[in-house]
Amino acid sequence: MGKVNQFTADDHKIVTSAVSLAEKATDGEIVTIVTGQSDHYGDVAWALSGLVALTALLVVSLFPEIYLNMIDWFAGGWSGVTALPYWALFVFAAMKFFGTRLILIWKPLLFLLIPSPIKKARVRRRAVTLFRVSTDHRTVGRTGILLYLSMREHRAEIVADEAIAANVEPAVWGDAMIAMIDLVRAGTPGAGMAEAVRQMGLVLAEHFPKTDQNPNELPDRLIEL
Template sequence: MAIRKISQMTEADHVLVTAAVADAERHTSGEIVTIVTDLSDHYEDIAMAWASAVAFIALATYATFPDFYIGLINGLSGGWGHEYTTGEYVALLLTAVALKWIGTWFILKWMPLRLALTPKSTKLARVRNRAISLFKVGTEAKTVGRTGVLLYLSMKEHRAEIVTDEAIASKVAPEVWGDAMVALLDQVKAGNPGTGVAAAVRQMGVVLAEHFPKGSENPNEIPDRLIEI
């Protein structure tokens, strides 16, 4: 699935987040990966579902009040009445329903509206699935001690996720990351996503340092840079 790269993150944001990751990892054997994306899913199935719902309602309305709509058609044609055959009426009905479906589909190509009509639970699930997918590709089992952790921010859904490797998940409950998520989302809402990611990384570093302190031999196994996709 192709996702358009965002423009909210500046070069200064990249520098800020990279420095925050490097600083956090100085005190822990954990490896922090940060990924920011514009959108986790295009929700085309949601647009299709709404278009189909509108078309079905239109079909039911046309079938319930045929005389009213036939009168409208005759009025548009200059008031000349026409006795429609069953085939002609079915053709008119299907054409009108198809136009409703296509019209709704095109309206919902405007992503803000599509997102507004997408259930919150669906957005949460899609963002989570995207985060897990990216974690499996770029973070999971990429460290000797299985101590990788992904901070994932999806801008348009206003959602973030923290996904951890096996060793971290066994010691750190998901709710422990609450301070990091609050620090992130507060700054994102204020229009400072880079500052938010850096703040979250610092909070994550505190947690990781407590449970996975820096060892005598601990190479930097994953690059510290902020990733935009």
């Protein structure tokens, strides 16, 4: 949903090497995906525009004299209007609505206004969707796990297959997530994902040590969407 320019060819090599190294000690299969953003948030932009329009109408209803004076001024003091006409309210609300929507085309402003819980939910939903496509039911022992990073939202998710989820509490991945986010913030996203993979590999090696019955079934390379 958005090309990530922060990841260089070297970053891809670093992450891919980290996955290959981590999987040497475990039957777990680590899939890494990075994307520019997890959602277009068009519905949020429309909702914010509607909120602005409704708020503007509320202000008009509370302070109608301000707008009556404006109409009178434009008419040179000859408007004779004592109440705001419905067409004026409609035009005013429409201008606020579509004007706000036009402004919110600028992504930095839109992302500044999107509530954090919405970003978190959208990133999680996208991660789960990608997990189902790339990882779920694709390993013999149900030992696939996805590390997902969404750059614009500054969020990441780890989604594990059935066997891993049954043996490892979600909180265990906390250190890996923190290490990755810290390095991403420092401007080294490739190193951040590689460190997260390393720490995930240690956990997987503890619960799912390497055996001869589990081949490498999922790609080691970093997938960039």
